[in-house]
Amino acid sequence: MTDFADRTGTGGPPVADAPPVADALLDLEGVTVRFGARPALDAVDLRVAAHEIVCVLGPSGSGKSTLLRVVAGLQTADAGRVLLDGADQVGVPVHRRGVGLMFQDHQLFPQRDVAGNVAFGLRMRGAGRTEQTLRVEELLELVGLPGAGRRAVATLSGGEQQRVALARALAPRPKLLMLDEPLGQLDRSLRERLVVELRQLFAQLGTTVLAVTHDQGEAFALADRVVVMCDGRIAQAGSPLDVWQRPASEFVARFLGFDNVVAATVSGEAADTVWGKVPVPAGSPQGAGRLLVRPAGVRLVPVADGLPCTVFARTFRGHHVAVQLRPADGGPRLEAECPLRDAPAEGADVGVAFAADEVVLLRE
């Protein structure tokens, strides 16, 4: 019997982080960090190419902040190597690594004004006064706060603080810019706008970026490549589209908000599940495993034509309605995506059919 996990190399998405390009700017090799007995990072391999924007995505406690702290040198690895530009960073103190880190809550220096904060890294590198002034002006312009240099940090709004923190991190031209939950504390509309601005800015500057976030929207909008972490390990890495369309494991699927997961045995073009026969894409690996049907692939049909279900909840989602279904014959609940006008009422009995192109076979 073949397991889904064995399909690596059979044309599916890469399950481990394969180097996308040869010249890695950052290279983590088997990095492990333990707090007591619990590993915060468990043999993590990760490569970030120059000019690439990589976003590490994961729930809180998955080890993603520790990852940044190891690269910055704020945390020593218990095992493994960190290479920047091919040079092993063991023994290199934080202030000589030449990386930038934007802290989650910005950590602007309260006793300095905006310009003093932005110029800090330049001063540490011994830049002259004229150079500092020019660079500060240039960066404040870049982040959309021209002329704010004399303002006190305490008078800035959340969004402005975020911009100043970004300018401060960018000012010394770090070879790698790391962002820890860069937009975490901002409200939704501001976040959506800034994500677009950040991506444009990084593209324009050619900055190499390693960001961590728990917000999938942020990660997908910002990144060239997304790395999903779970319990200190990398669960999946790939382009945003790839990860979104073909989550590799049940953990990734559920973390992305897909809950239509069920045990399945695949034979040929269909799988046996408690929901009945579910069609699978051509060329799917055979055998027992778990299977995801994305809500868009759950079609409502007359009761007689499909799996009989009862609607027990409806959630308005803007351009569609998420319909929660309870199968009449038991089995996990299902979520379906319905156009606004066709959504059935709560309590209605409906039939369910599955679309093969929205079905994903998961590892494990």
Added chain:
Amino acid sequence: MAAPVAFFALFFAYPVVAIVGRGLKPGGTWQLGRIAEVLGDPDIRGVLWFTTWQAVASTVLTLLIALPAAYVFARLDFPGKQVLRAVVTVPFVLPTVVVGTAFLAMVGRGGLLDELWGVRLDTTVWAILLAHVFFNYAVVVRTVGGLWSQLDPRQEEAARVLGAGRFAAWRRVTLPALAPAVAAAALMVFLFTFTSFGVVQILGGPAFSTLEVEIYRQTATFLDLPTAAVLTLVQFAAVGAILAVHAWTVRRRETALKLVDPEQTSRRPRGAAQWALLGGVLATVLLLILLPLGVLVERSLDGPDGYGFLYYRALRGAVDGGGAFLVPPLEAVWNSLEYAVVATAIALVVGGLAAAALTRRAGRLVRGFDALLMLPLGVSAVTVGFGFLITLDKPPLDLRTSWILVPLAQALVGVPFVVRTMLPVLRAVDGRLREAAAVLGASPLRAWREVDLPLVRRALLVAAGFAFAVSLGEFGATVFIARPDNPTLPVAVARLLGRAGDLNYGQAMALSTILMVVCAVSLLVLERLRPARSVSGEF
């Protein structure tokens, strides 16, 4: 952490242990029987009893008088509040000798009350109690009021909405939140009054004697070291117990209370009750704090031929016949200032290092060290002073003839204040600010200079001021080790008071006034420097 520990071991533990050892182990054998013998002495028992009950009475009296003031300073807004807050703190940094002298001028022979109504209190315990209240008023107002002003008034409002009356809401919500601060303040007052020396020495006369005064008397007058050693141990045990309870209450106070900006919790008084309270507190401050200080100044100017600067001029004169002074008393001012500057520097270095060590580490050991740092406040200063004389007198450390001895003893008392002031501020510096600086290329030393130092600069100045004022007023240890030709201000005041004659009395008043002005000015300067986001003070 090594440097502060070494400092305390050498200049605190070693002298104290040595003198206790000398008392209890004459000729190399322990004579622990002395302990029972001394404790069985009815006179000593009387001293113990008096020490305890006057401390309890002083503490209760201070709480009764100062708690309403804590409320007024925390919750009411009135013009001149900042200045008044500074004014009530002045007595705390005043040398005990000055406080004693001021009360003597008010309630003693020929004092204000004597002149007006023929009332004298200097032979009664009331003079001591009132002086203790005067001294410790600020401890309660600052410790309790500081927390009170940061308690969210909406907690009480929530209780009111839920049906509690005004008093019930206060009793059920505010009082429990305040209780640890009240307990901590009460314990500090108890500690200070239990070990009271200068005040009792000057106001108590032969009738009243606290442990510390008795230790002094046994050591200096009767040269009875064994008795002094036993009494030192008794006081040490008592102080240790008080500090242990204090540390416990402080830890309880740190439990999560929702604190808010004090700016937002106070408002202008409303209603007759609040106005009456405000009036009462202002009257108390006037009578209890300002009057004794005023009388002191008045006496210093009130010469035999009417008001004038006679006594001040006399301070410049050299030997005035009595032979108590080898130098003009005014020179004591310069001695004191020089000693205090050096003592402040030592206290800042030692206390700053200790506070930094306490910030970086945690755990039981560190908490123990934290409590240890408070010990010099309570351990008999007389013992420390005498211990200095007998231990630091031989090579490799022969300091007996060195001027540094006095600043060293004074720094010992200054260190606890430095640690108390620096610790909350250092703890409040977010470690990630240092990390942010490091990532931006600052070496650890540079990060400390760029991040920590600017944030703690004001606290450092405040600590320096406290250490300076305390060093200036230190009496118990200095009286032993200051050389006759180099007296400090408090020592000179005590010597003048110890001798008969109007001129000596007047000069004591004048010298005390000078000391008071120096202390008050340094404090008022500090009050302006107080961090805007001030953490509720310990003292």
